[in-house]
Amino acid sequence: MSGRANDGFPSGHAMHMGALASAASSFDRPYREFTWTASVGVSLTRIYVLAHWTSDVVAGFASGFLIGACRSCAVSGLKIFQRERSHLRGVSFPLTEDCR
Incomplete structure (x- = not known):
């Protein structure tokens, strides 16, 4: 416990570390x-x-991890969507190759 009145919530360092993890x-x-x-x-x-x-550190780590997980799911979903739609229009999506 730091006891300082104006400590940051959530911890930015922990949020970045959660995203990295x-x-x-x-x-x-x-x-x-x-x-x-x-x-x-x-x-x-x-x-x-x-x-x-x-609590600042736990919330920061959890938030960063959740943001990172959501980003991974979004990229995976985008790749699947682009792959399924590309054959219908005969268009190749360069992003599909970049996200692998």
Whole structure:
């Protein structure tokens, strides 16, 4: 607990680390584990140095992870949609190749 009146909610550092952890979920196991460990470690330092309340860090990490997961689902859905629609119009979507 930092006890400072104007601490930020949610923690921006933790939010970025949550998004990174979300993206790392598609990595191979050793890279995924390293990235998750580093992400959680950086997030916990925000509590350790009394920069944020625990709730700030938890909310930030969860928010970042959720945003990252939603982004991954949106990109996957876009690729599927473009692939299904491209044969109907005979149009090739270059974004389909870029998102793989």
